Amino acid sequence: MTNELLELISQLPLFESLPRSLVKKTLNGTLPMVVPRGKSIALQGDRAGSLAIVLNGLIKVYRLFPEGKEITIRLMQDGDVVLTDLGRVGDISYNENYEVIRDANVIFIGKAHLQACMAEHPELAMAMLSVVHTQAQCLADEITLVKWQYLPQRVASFLAGLDPEGSGAVKVRLPYEKTLLAARLGASRESLSRAFAELRAIGVNVQNMVVAIDDLDRLREFSETSSHDLRTRCEGK
Amino acid sequence: MTNELLELISQLPLFESLPRSLVKKTLNGTLPMVVPRGKSIALQGDRAGSLAIVLNGLIKVYRLFPEGKEITIRLMQDGDVVLTDLGRVGDISYNENYEVIRDANVIFIGKAHLQACMAEHPELAMAMLSVVHTQAQCLADEITLVKWQYLPQRVASFLAGLDPEGSGAVKVRLPYEKTLLAARLGASRESLSRAFAELRAIGVNVQNMVVAIDDLDRLREFSETSSHDLRTRCEGK
Numbered sequence: 001m002t003n004e005l006l007e008l009i010s011q012l013p014l015f016e017s018l019p020r021s022l023v024k025k026t027l028n029g030t031l032p033m034v035v036p037r038g039k040s041i042a043l044q045g046d047r048a049g050s051l052a053i054v055l056n057g058l059i060k061v062y063r064l065f066p067e068g069k070e071i072t073i074r075l076m077q078d079g080d081v082v083l084t085d086l087g088r089v090g091d092i093s094y095n096e097n098y099e100v101i102r103d104a105n106v107i108f109i110g111k112a113h114l115q116a117c118m119a120e121h122p123e124l125a126m127a128m129l130s131v132v133h134t135q136a137q138c139l140a141d142e143i144t145l146v147k148w149q150y151l152p153q154r155v156a157s158f159l160a161g162l163d164p165e166g167s168g169a170v171k172v173r174l175p176y177e178k179t180l181l182a183a184r185l186g187a188s189r190e191s192l193s194r195a196f197a198e199l200r201a202i203g204v205n206v207q208n209m210v211v212a213i214d215d216l217d218r219l220r221e222f223s224e225t226s227s228h229d230l231r232t233r234c235e236g237k
Numbered sequence: 238m239t240n241e242l243l244e245l246i247s248q249l250p251l252f253e254s255l256p257r258s259l260v261k262k263t264l265n266g267t268l269p270m271v272v273p274r275g276k277s278i279a280l281q282g283d284r285a286g287s288l289a290i291v292l293n294g295l296i297k298v299y300r301l302f303p304e305g306k307e308i309t310i311r312l313m314q315d316g317d318v319v320l321t322d323l324g325r326v327g328d329i330s331y332n333e334n335y336e337v338i339r340d341a342n343v344i345f346i347g348k349a350h351l352q353a354c355m356a357e358h359p360e361l362a363m364a365m366l367s368v369v370h371t372q373a374q375c376l377a378d379e380i381t382l383v384k385w386q387y388l389p390q391r392v393a394s395f396l397a398g399l400d401p402e403g404s405g406a407v408k409v410r411l412p413y414e415k416t417l418l419a420a421r422l423g424a425s426r427e428s429l430s431r432a433f434a435e436l437r438a439i440g441v442n443v444q445n446m447v448v449a450i451d452d453l454d455r456l457r458e459f460s461e462t463s464s465h466d467l468r469t470r471c472e473g474k
Contacts, residue, residue, distance in 0.1 A: 120359075140333070
């Protein structure tokens with residue numbers, strides 16, 4: 001593993017609080033694997049024998065039901081971790097599908113090796129606890145948003161989150177296709193279009209993947225009457 | 238602490254895999270506190286200096302927003318744990334309010350003591366990881382349900398879950414008031430009433446807190462066309 005790569009990995013949320021030597025030991029010489037778009041890094045029901053760390057790319061986490069219905073739970077991006085129950089001994093299965101939407105570099109660390117490292121270095125277990133806790137908090141944020149905001153506000157939050165530092169008139173680029181965006185926001189493609197149409201009234205114009213926002217502050221205000229800063233924790237990177 | 242109490246605590250999900258001596262050390266002689274209905278065990282924004290373990294009772298976890306809007310995220314019952322980011326050093330705040338709905342017995346364990354125990358006994362950190370992971374999975378289940386099921390199905394799942402072993406004609410008792418049930422299911426009190434009205438067509442009759450179900454298998458089938466066994470993991474106790 002090159003020093004550059006080690007440097008990159010050491011800055012991920014899971015590792016940032018840990019000494020470089022422990023990061024190296026945990027990685028155990030593993031190299032990132034390229035997982036191309038369309039492939040999955042894990043499938044619902046698969047035995048979960050490793051922890052996957054997403055270095056970059058975009059991964060859709062979803063559940064499939066017998067009738068073929070698919071529910072998107074969240075999206076994973078740089079630094080996110082595919083978590084399984086590392087505290088449990090024995091066989092564990094994945095509860096979700098992890099499909100690569102944009103070519104990804106993923107590091108897989110075997111569960112047994114990771115457990116051994118955690119037992120020897122409690123600070124790794126603590127870092128892991130922190131990451132799992134953040135993930136649980138992001139899911140709670142998601143529940144709050146789904147239960148609370150009406151769709152145009154969720155869309156407004158999302159758009160405003162794409163340019164957290166911006167102000168006034170800005171253009172942002174949608175980070176992924178509208179169908180995936182709709183799934184991400186828990187809506188149908190049609191409802192998303194209607195939400196975009198509603199947002200036109202406050203100066204939001206969508207042209208393919210580019211969104212022109214007349215007044216970002218106004219959009220933020222519209223979204224913040226309900227959403228506050230929930231998004232920042234999970235998508236503000 | 239009596240042996241009987243220690244026995245009870247040792248059987249909680251957090252402790253069941255651990256040796257009795259470690260449970261005792263972790264508890265550090267702490268006794269359960271009675272927290273009466275209407276009181277809160279923690280408030281959004283409070284400094285989180287301890288882990289709270291709910292021995293029994295019912296606790297509503299919700300977020301408050303400046304406009305006074307309240308969103309219920311989940312309910313906590315016997316054995317559930319109020320989690321904060323135990324992996325992080327320094328000040329941490331609660332992200333939610335925890336209001337006691339039914340008199341609760343709660344054990345509070347100081348964060349510093351807990352962190353010291355985890356550092357010395359990695360198996361405690363692993364058990365904690367397992368508990369946080371289960372909680373994250375329950376939240377993901379919740380997202381799936383909120384995004385997917387229409388309300389009458391969510392109500393049907395909930396009712397069927399109250400008598401998981403039953404069959405045919407049964408009566409079940411609602412475990413808490415309808416206003417809380419509505420909040421729990423992410424609905425208004427009015428929508429819940431409409432859902433109950435819809436369920437009448439498949440033989441569900443509500444009289445105050447008692448629900449008469451003509452055919453539990455039919456109700457289960459109605460709910461399971463969408464919900465499967467998600468509920469069992471989080472509410473099947």
